[in-house]
Amino acid sequence: MQFHTEFSPEALPYRIGLKSQIVTIGSCFAEVMGQRLANNKLTILNNPFGTIFNPVSIAKLLAMALYGNTPDENRYVERDGVWFHYDFHSSLWATSQDELRTKLVASLVQTSEAIRKADFLLLTLGSAIVYRHIETGKVVANCHKMPGALFEKYLYQIDHLRDDLTRLLKTLHKANPKLKVLLTVSPVRHTRDTLPLNNVSKSILRVIAHELTVWNDWIAYFPAYELMMDDLRDYRFYEADLIHPNPQAHDYIFGKFAESAFDPELRDFVAKWSQISKSLAHQPLYGDNNLNYQQFLLKLVAELETLSKRINVSTELAEVQGRLEKCIMHHAE
Template structure:
C-alpha cells in the first residue's frame, strides 16, 4: 500500500561536497538546511543578516554586500534602547548607531567574501507579502514591532521579484562565474496572512523562481514546499503550532536534498559525522563503567583524527566536559 505521493527531483549537475563553499540566506527553513550542512561539516555561511522572509530584502542585502553599499540611515530604528535596521532581522542589533553601522559593515564584508568564492548559494523564499515603510514605499525586512500605521502591506508581483534577483544574479555571476544558485520556497506556512493568502503568496514565489530558473542556466529550484505539500501531506509532519515542519519532516526534506544536491562521495563522511553526533548524545547506563570510559577514549581519538581537516572544536569541548565530569 502506498501512503504518500512521491515525485522525482532531477539530480544536480554541479553537486556539493566538503570542498564546496556555501552561502545560505532566507527564511527560517534556510537556517534548518544550513544547520544540517554545518553539522555534517560542510563549509557554510548561514543567514548573516538574520532570518529574512521576503525576496526583495533577500536580494537587496546580498547585492548591497557585493557593491559595498552604505546602509540607508533613515531605516535605522531605536527600540527599547537598542538600534536596529529595517532592512535586516532583529538579530542584527547594537547599543548605538555607530556600533550598528560597524556591525552591518562587518557582515557585508563577510558576505561579500563568501559570495565571491561560493560554489553554491542557497536562497529560501518565505513570503511574497511585504510591508512598505515611509513615503518612499521602502520594502522592509522586519517591522521591529513598530506601530502598524507606519507600514503598508501588499503582495509582490512575480515581475518585481524577478527584477530584484536579475540585478543581483547578473552582478553575482560577473564576480563569481562558476557559482550555482539554488532557490527553494519555504514549507513554513504563514497562516497569519490567512490560508488563501498564504497559498497565493507561495504561488507568486514559485512562479518567480521558475522564471529565474528558465532565464539563467546556473539557477536551479529545489522543491521543499512541494515535498511538504504532497509527499508529507499530513498534519503529523508539523510541529504543535501546525505551521512549522516537524523534526521528522525536516529530516525527510534534508534526505531529499542530500540525494539531489550532495556528491555521493561525501556520503561516507556524512554518515561518520552523524555517528559522532549520536555518540556524543549517548546516555550510558553506567557512566563510570570501564566499557563507557573506553567508548569515550575511542571517541576522543576519532575526533582528534578528523580535526586535522574539519572543525570539531565544539564536539571536543563537549567530550572534554564529559571526561572532566567523570574525573579523567
Template sequence: MIALSTPVSLPPSPPRLSYGQAVMSLGSCFSQSIATRLRAGALDVLVNPFGIQYNPLSIAAALERILEERPFETDELVETSGGYASLLHHGSFTRRRREDALELMNSSLERAAAQLQRLDFLLLTWGTSYVYRWGETGRVVSNCHKLPERLFHRQRVGLDELAACWLPLLERLFTLRPELQIITTVSPVRHLRDGAVGNARSKATLLLLSELLAERYPEQLHYFPSYELMMDELRDYRYYAEDMTHPSELAERLIAERLTQWWLSPEAQRGIAEAERLLSELRHRPLSSEPEAHRERLERLEAKLAAFYRKYPSALDLAALV
C-alpha cells in the same frame, strides 16, 4: 499496496556539493533550518548573514549590500522597544547600544562579503511574495521589529517586479563568480494571514519566479521542491508543528534528507552522517562522579575526530560548532 501519499519526483541534480566548497544560505526560517543542518555536518555554510528574511526583495537587498561591502551607518538604525535595529536585519541583530548593533551587523557583513568572493553555491529560500514597505522611503524591509503598522505599507509583489530585481542581480553575481551554482526553493511554511487563497497566490508567484530564473540560467540555477514535498508527500497534520503552519521537526528532517541526497556528493553524505554522530559526542556532558570514564571517552573521541579529519581534511572544526 495502498499508497498513502503522492510521491514527488525530484528534478535532475545540480553539480554536487562536496567538502571544501563554500555555501551561503539566505531566506526564511526553513532556509535557516536546512543550512544549519548542513553546517552541523561540517560543511562550509554561512547561514543567513542578515538573519531570517522572507521575501525575495529583502533577500535581494541583502545580496546587493554584500556585493557593495558598504558598512551600515548609525542613520540606518531605528529605535525600537528592544533597542536599536536595522530594517534590513532580523531582530536577533537588535542591541541596546547603537555601537553594539552596528558592530554585529558589520562583522556579519564582512564575513558574508568574504564568503561571496569564493562562493560555490548559493541557497535561496523564498517564503512569501508579500512585502512591507517603510512609509518614509518606500523601500522593502526584512523585519518590522514590532513598530506600529501605520509606518508600513503591505502589498503582494508581482512576478514582473521580482524579475526586474533578480535578473540584473544574477548578472552581477555570475560576473563575480562565473561558476556559481544557485539552488532555489519555496518554503513549506504556510503564511495564512491572508487566508488559504492569499497564501496559495503568494506561493504561486514564488514558484513562477524560480521557474523564470531557471529558464534564463538553466545550467546554473536549480529548483528543489521543498514546498511540493510538504504539500504532497507529507500531506498530513502529524507533519506540522502545533501552530499548523510550520513543518514539524520530523518533516524538516525528511525534507533535509531528500535535499542532501539530491544535492550532496556521496562523500559529503557519508561525512555529514559521521559529523552528526561526532557532534553529539562533543556535546555530551559527563557525570561528575565518572572522571576516569570521561577521560577515556575523550581519548576515544579524539581518535575518532582525527580519523574524521583524515578522511575529510576540508571539513569545518566540529569543536567550534558545539
C-alpha cells in the same frame, strides 16, 4: 498500497562536496537547512542578515554587500531603548545607533567575502507579500513591531520581483562566476496573509524560481515546498502552530536534499558523522570511571583522528580527549 505520495527529487546538476563553501540567505527555512549543513561539518555562513522573507529585501541586502554600500542612515529605528534597521531582521540589534551600524557593516563585509569564495548559495524565498514604509516609500525587511499604521502591506508585482532577482543573480555571477545558486521556496505558510493570498504569493515565487532555472544553467531548484505540501501532507509534520514544519519534517526534507544535492563522498561522510554525533552525545550510565567507558572513548578518539584527515574536528577531538583524561585519572585513584 501507498498511503501518501512519496516524492524523490531528481539529482541536482551540481553536487555539494565535503569541501564546498556555502552561504544561505532567506527565510527561516534557509536557516534551518543551513544549521543542518553546519551540524554536518560543512563550511557555511548561515543567514547572516537574519530571517528575510521577501525577495525585494534579499536582493537589496546582497547587492548592498557586493557593492560595498553601507546601510541607509534614514532606516534606523529605535524602540524601547533598542535600535534596529528596517533593511535587516530584528535579530540584528544594538543599544545605540553607532553600535548597530558597526554590527551591520561587519555583517555586510562578512557576507561579501563569503559570497566571493562560495561554491553554493542556498537562496530561500518566503513571501511575495511586502510591507512598505509609508514615510519613505521603501519596502522593509522587518517592521520591528512598530505601529502598523506606519506601513502599507501589499502583494508585490511578479514582473518587478522577476526583475529584482534577475539583476541580483547577474550581480552574483559577476562577483563570483563559479557560484552555483540553489533556489527553494519556503514551505512555511503565511496564514496571517490568508490562505488564498498565501497561495498566490507562493505561486509567484515558484513561477519566478522556475523561470530563473530555465534561463541560467548555474541555477537549480530544490523542491522543499513540494515535499512539504505533497509528500508530507499531514499535520503531524507541523509544529503546534500548524504553520511551521517540525523537526521530523526538517529531517525528512534534509534527507531528500542530501540524496539530491550531495556527492557520494559527502553522503558517506554524513552517514559516518551521524553515528559519531550519537557517540559524542553518549553519557555513561554508571559514572565516567569504568573501563568500558574508557574503551568507548578510546575508540571514539581513534574515529575522530581518522576523520580529522578529511575535515576539521579539532573541537570534538579536544572535548573527547578531555573526557578520556578525566576517566583515566578517576580510574587511577
